[in-house]
Amino acid sequence: MSATPAPVTSFQSRDIVAASLGHLARLVQPNGRFIYSHEADDITAVHTGYNLLRHCGTVWFMARAVKRMPGTVDPEVMQALRRATAFIGRKLEPVPWSAEPALALVGNGVVKLGGVGLGLLALSAIRNLHRLRDFTPQSMPLGLEETIARMRTYALSEIDGEDFRHKRAFPSGEVHSFRSDYYTGEAIFGLLMTGPTTPELTRATIALMRKGYGFAQQSHWMAYAACEAVRLDVVPEALGSAYLTGLMEAILHDPSYRYRRQSTPIACRSEALTRVLLLARNRPGLLSPDLLARMRAHASDNLATQLDWYRDGQFWKGDDGKAVQIDYIQHNATAYLHWALLEEE
Numbered sequence: 534m535s536a537t538p539a540p541v542t543s544f545q546s547r548d549i550v551a552a553s554l555g556h557l558a559r560l561v562q563p564n565g566r567f568i569y570s571h572e573a574d575d576i577t578a579v580h581t582g583y584n585l586l587r588h589c590g591t592v593w594f595m596a597r598a599v600k601r602m603p604g605t606v607d608p609e610v611m612q613a614l615r616r617a618t619a620f621i622g623r624k625l626e627p628v629p630w631s632a633e634p635a636l637a638l639v640g641n642g643v644v645k646l647g648g649v650g651l652g653l654l655a656l657s658a659i660r661n662l663h664r665l666r667d668f669t670p671q672s673m674p675l676g677l678e679e680t681i682a683r684m685r686t687y688a689l690s691e692i693d694g695e696d697f698r699h700k701r702a703f704p705s706g707e708v709h710s711f712r713s714d715y716y717t718g719e720a721i722f723g724l725l726m727t728g729p730t731t732p733e734l735t736r737a738t739i740a741l742m743r744k745g746y747g748f749a750q751q752s753h754w755m756a757y758a759a760c761e762a763v764r765l766d767v768v769p770e771a772l773g774s775a776y777l778t779g780l781m782e783a784i785l786h787d788p789s790y791r792y793r794r795q796s797t798p799i800a801c802r803s804e805a806l807t808r809v810l811l812l813a814r815n816r817p818g819l820l821s822p823d824l825l826a827r828m829r830a831h832a833s834d835n836l837a838t839q840l841d842w843y844r845d846g847q848f849w850k851g852d853d854g855k856a857v858q859i860d861y862i863q864h865n866a867t868a869y870l871h872w873a874l875l876e877e878e
Contacts, residue, residue: 538837543876546836546869547602549843553866554598554606556846557591557859558613565620567591573847573855580856585624585640586719587860589651592617594863596658598870618659621652622672625680628687630706635690636683637703644701647716649688653723656681660727681727688720692733695740718747718754725761738762742776748783751790753864756780756805760812763819774819777809781820781828791835795851796842799835800864806832807871814875836872839865 560568560576567588570580595614599606621638628635628644638648660677673680691698699716700709721738724730730738738758741747747755759780763773784805790798806828813820820828842849847857848865 540833541836543873546873549869550598550866552846553862558610561613561617565616567859570856570858573849573857586648586651589655591859591863592655593658594867596662600661619672629704633686634683635687637687639703644703646697646699647719650719650723653684653727657726688724692737695737714750715754718752718758721758730767739768745779751784753801753805756808760808796839796848797861797864800868803832803835803868
């Protein structure tokens with residue numbers, strides 16, 4: 534029987550975040566595109582493929598890490614972040630079918646709602662750096678605020694009753710039947726992070742939370758979205774408490790994701806657990822003490838396990854592969870960023 538791994542400390546977490554940030558910066562090429570996937574310890578052993586949504590999510594993590602841990606940031610990281618943000622700007626296109634000025638994130642002839650949501654998250658974090666460090670992104674000819682506003686216009690226009698339309702062809706605007714388990718949470722979170730809610734967004738968010746949307750998927754993106762909705766008082770606190778309790782219990786009661794022995798499925802649950810723990814610390818009584826204790830213990834076990842697939846700022850797939858992808862680093866390192874904040878504050 535193997536020994537239980539030691540709990541991850543705040544110092545370890547900060548070191549992991551700093552190393553991950555540095556590794557991601559080294560992966561940003563002159564055109565702002567990341568080396569998307571490579572074999573562990575060898576960034577020259579490159580795998581093909583690219584994912585624009587994961588590019589945006591990675592920029593979001595990098596900008597958050599820079600803000601939270603400024604002492605670990607060097608000029609090379611900031612230059613890499615500028616280039617990666619500029620890449621997002623070059624993927625934005627005016628929306629021909631919109632009655633109002635709107636921008637969509639376009640990749641391979643389609644607009645994915647999740648891409649717009651994650652793009653909003655990336656630019657919200659970049660906006661924070663702009664305010665704090667005079668960080669000026671490139672390739673935003675309309676300016677950062679107007680770019681965000683027009684992306685919000687597009688995302689809000691995709692609300693369809695109690696949910697969103699998830700995918701369109703570009704430039705025709707034809708709606709695809711495709712549905713993602715995660716785009717809705719990404720869109721709500723991105724919208725709430727970048728501006729005020731609207732009656733339509735509030736209604737959709739409340740309706741989705743009331744029916745437990747995201748429980749079956751153990752959705753970390755809905756954890757983020759729900760936390761932001763509670764923090765901003767978009768939803769009643771009683772609904773926020775009931776929803777977050779249900780989502781956390783869904784994760785705690787079905788740990789089968791651990792049996793896959795892959796870093797990122799575990800990391801995504803760690804993100805959800807730690808983000809909710811951060812919210813609960815500032816909202817006494819939101820969740821029961823028993824639930825909070827179980828969440829913290831579960832997250833601690835997860836974070837210790839995630840180290841099985843970590844070295845020098847890199848997280849690889851798991852026991853079944855040594856490929857390192859930017860999203861593997863994003864999700865894992867974000868969980869350690871949350872843990873460092875929980876342990877220190």
